[in-house]
Amino acid sequence: MKKIIINGANGFIASNFIHEMRNKNYEVVALVRASSKYSSEQRMENALSEINDGEHVNFNKLKTYSYSLLDDDFSITEKQMENIFDGDVDFFHFAASLKFDKKTKDEIFSINVNGVRNAIEVFLKYATKKSRFFFVGTAYSCGKFEGLFKEKFYPNKDITQFRNYYEQSKRFAENVVKENIDKNRLNGHVIRLSQVVGNSITGVTKTDYGIFDFAKRIHSLAARYPNKTVRVHIDPYSTQNLIPINTVVSYLMRTLEVNELPVIMNFIAKNSMKNIQLINGVCKLLPINITLVGHIEVGEMDALERIIHAGMSFSGNYIDTNILFDTKNLNSIILSPGDEVNEKNIFKMMKYFFDNISSNGGKQILAQAV
Numbered sequence: 001m002k003k004i005i006i007n008g009a010n011g012f013i014a015s016n017f018i019h020e021m022r023n024k025n026y027e028v029v030a031l032v033r034a035s036s037k038y039s040s041e042q043r044m045e046n047a048l049s050e051i052n053d054g055e056h057v058n059f060n061k062l063k064t065y066s067y068s069l070l071d072d073d074f075s076i077t078e079k080q081m082e083n084i085f086d087g088d089v090d091f092f093h094f095a096a097s098l099k100f101d102k103k104t105k106d107e108i109f110s111i112n113v114n115g116v117r118n119a120i121e122v123f124l125k126y127a128t129k130k131s132r133f134f135f136v137g138t139a140y141s142c143g144k145f146e147g148l149f150k151e152k153f154y155p156n157k158d159i160t161q162f163r164n165y166y167e168q169s170k171r172f173a174e175n176v177v178k179e180n181i182d183k184n185r186l187n188g189h190v191i192r193l194s195q196v197v198g199n200s201i202t203g204v205t206k207t208d209y210g211i212f213d214f215a216k217r218i219h220s221l222a223a224r225y226p227n228k229t230v231r232v233h234i235d236p237y238s239t240q241n242l243i244p245i246n247t248v249v250s251y252l253m254r255t256l257e258v259n260e261l262p263v264i265m266n267f268i269a270k271n272s273m274k275n276i277q278l279i280n281g282v283c284k285l286l287p288i289n290i291t292l293v294g295h296i297e298v299g300e301m302d303a304l305e306r307i308i309h310a311g312m313s314f315s316g317n318y319i320d321t322n323i324l325f326d327t328k329n330l331n332s333i334i335l336s337p338g339d340e341v342n343e344k345n346i347f348k349m350m351k352y353f354f355d356n357i358s359s360n361g362g363k364q365i366l367a368q369a370v
């Protein structure tokens with residue numbers, strides 16, 4: 001069975017992918033940064049335990065190495081590199097900064113663009129010709145795009161064409177992959193994900209990104225100021241493209257099985273969720289009444305509404321999006337469409353998420369709300 005190498009391996013999506021590969025007996029090499037407190041092995045084990053709610057995890061056939069994304073050879077010895085890249089491998093580049101704002105622009109570009117450049121350099125140096133390089137990108141690298149966002153490369157654009165520096169950096173990174181396919185015959189692929197949420201079957205939700213970041217803020221405010229009615233500047237009928245983590249993992253597993261893959265694949269949901277559907281779930285679970293208004297000036301907001309508005313510096317860019325993504329390439333590789341997000345399972349995910357927010361007495365808030 002082919003060996004899979006993953007960087008950013010302790011992250012939310014990568015660790016779920018690794019868990020499934022472990023279940024299917026793939027040999028996996030995980031590249032994880034060590035922290036001041038934990039070794040890379042401990043960080044990987046913690047990530048796998050966390051997604052399994054603390055249950056025992058089988059680490060058999062999982063090798064973890066500490067690495068440094070931007071350094072030559074990832075700061076791993078040549079001998080170890082030769083062992084890691086021994087035989088044909090699939091290499092998945094997950095490592096990224098999910099920050100988005102102007103003040104961290106240099107850090108975002110360094111990790112998200114230079115990090116990809118360096119990973120490709122390492123890959124081209126050590127991997128066999130048949131090995132494949134997968135860059136994990138985002139469907140939102142479409143930027144402020146109108147029409148159907150196809151599974152093809154788009155040119156780099158300036159920041160005015162994107163909602164934030166994260167989106168722009170991921171577009172630039174895709175073009176680093178393209179450059180290497182064209183000039184260096186990189187056997188490269190781009191997998192673009194939309195917003196990844198919890199598990200559609202179990203409801204287990206271990207991410208606080210995107211809509212869950214918003215939900216976390218509302219949870220905290222509802223605890224401090226229960227039973228208030230607030231107006232929020234969000235278009236109720238605009239949509240969010242949400243994809244369950246179990247669907248993402250099933251599609252990623254499929255890429256391992258298919259030999260001839262398209263270069264770019266949009267891993268997105270066919271059906272998007274309306275903002276109003278998401279907010280209705282939040283209001284059922286928390287002691288707060290949120291009214292979505294298409295537009296409201298900051299000057300017209302009360303103090304609580306202004307706090308919510310200020311906390312939407314990231315999610316606020318996605319309040320009126322209705323993007324269409326092409327999925328021809330995705331459809332050509334999957335056996336059947338994966339589970340989608342719907343009102344019922346997103347409610348289950350929200351409930352799990354709120355139940356598990358340890359601070360602010362999440363469970364007490366739910367009890368009050370019922």
Ligand SMILES: NC(=O)c1ccc[n+]([C@@H]2O[C@H](COP(=O)([O-])OP(=O)(O)OC[C@H]3O[C@@H](n4cnc5c(N)ncnc54)[C@H](OP(=O)(O)O)[C@@H]3O)[C@@H](O)[C@H]2O)c1
Nearest residue numbers: 008010011012013033069094095096137138193194195196
């Ligand atoms: N979550 C989503 O909805 C979503 C949607 C579209 C695309 N994506 C893409 O999917 C990938 C994984 O996302 P995720 O949600 O799983 O994110 P995550 O949980 O934040 O994981 C990010 C990973 O990148 C690593 N990383 C960050 N900075 C690094 C650096 N300087 N050097 C080495 N490693 C570094 C992190 O390691 P540390 O723990 O050491 O910081 C972590 O392992 C990213 O490429 C992201 O852009 C995610």
